[in-house]
Amino acid sequence: MKKFFCCAIVVCAVSGVFLSSASASGISIDAGLTPAEDRWIVRTQARYMKRKDDPTHMGREMTTYAFPTVVAYGVRPDFTLLVKQAVMHQDSAMGGSRNKTTGLADLFILGKYKIYRRNTSEYIFGTAATLGMEFPTGAETFTSNTWDLVPGLYASWRSGPWASDLGVSYAWNGFADRGRNNINPGNEFSLDWALAYQFSVGTDARTSIAPVLEVSYKNISPDQRYGHDVSNTGESVLYISPGIKFTKSSFILEGLLQIPVWQDQKGSLLERGAGVIVGVRFMF
Amino acid sequence: MTRYKVSVAVFFVLIATIGCSSTNSDVSALPSGEYETRVYEVFGMGCPGCHGGVEKLIAKIPDVEKAEANWQDKQVAVVIPAGAQLDDEQVWDAVRRSNFTPGERIK
DSSP states (O other): OOOOOOOOOOOOOSOOOOOTTOOOOOOOTTTTSOOOTTOEEEEEEEEEEEEEOOTTOSOOEEEEEEEEEEEEEEEETTEEEEEEEEEEEEEEEETTEEEEEEEEOOEEEEEEEEEEEEEOSSOEEEEEEEEEEEESOSOTTTOOSSOEEEEEEEEEEEETTEEEEEEEEEEBTTSSSOOGGGEEOOOEEEEEEEEEEOEEETTEEEEEEEEEEEEEEEEEOOOEETTEEOTTOOEEEEEEEEEEEEEETTEEEEEEEEEEEEEEEOTTOOEEEEEEEEEEEEEO | OHHHHHHHHHHHHHHHHHHHTOOOOOGGGSOTTTEEEEEEEEEOOOSGGGHHHHHHHHHTSTTOOEEEEETTTTEEEEEEETTOOOOHHHHHHHHHHTTOEEEEEOO
């Protein structure tokens, strides 16, 4: 009788947000653990999200596709460098007119530092801190137009078939400058938790499949202009996201369905619909 | 946009094909008389994809022919030419640099 082994896998997902100026963010797999020295990890995704339910009844809708790619490198056992760049496509409709825009999002560079790691025969536990910077290099529709500082703190736990990851991050948008028209995008707070249970496939210890559940909360404060809130900006959203992850040696295929179970949109902001994330990861 | 969707789909299929076609190392396929296999206990490998980092670092040690890790057994097998000199501390150093914790040398 085959014995099913479990390995924890936590899929990154999070509150992949498709605001016009915000890049997707969230828990990275093994968020509290740093990879081996000299380890390369390339991860690319396709993300879909739709905004609708126009409170102004003007028929506004917005569909966003994002294709982020992250390249991570284990510089040292306690330090990992990550670079993320996304290609964005947005399709907006209002009344009978449509507007389609494609371009690059802002470049994001992140450093991840190991704080603590404990490996035993029974469990694995690790914590890591991150510090990232988003540069205003993106296309007009997708850039924040500001230099944004993003600190974060993560923890990961593995025991037998179970794995759990917890992360918190804060995007301090425009911490050193002002945006276009002196408007600074609102700061973003993210809290993410994920739970996974892994099954081996066949007798190959390097092949597995894991169902995943993520819970993500994101709060985006209103945009600011000269110290005052800009109307119709700011939102909070809570996602519950079931997903699945397939691992074959150094290759990982993942998918996630993000379901907004609660949200609070300020003013006339469109409501978020469900989002879909599919991705591949390659390690070498 | 259709062009982008097709490009992304092709990219994913290509990556999936490359990933699924990768073969695992087979330590047992090496001629036993010419090589010696040592087995070390390693803690911290919590998933199927965790083997690559420690295998890569151990394989860089001089005289190491190959390394194969098994996260379920919490072990790594290191193959060296018969009679070669391999300091266990070199293996433990590679394990630590992988963010894992050395256990005992089993074999």
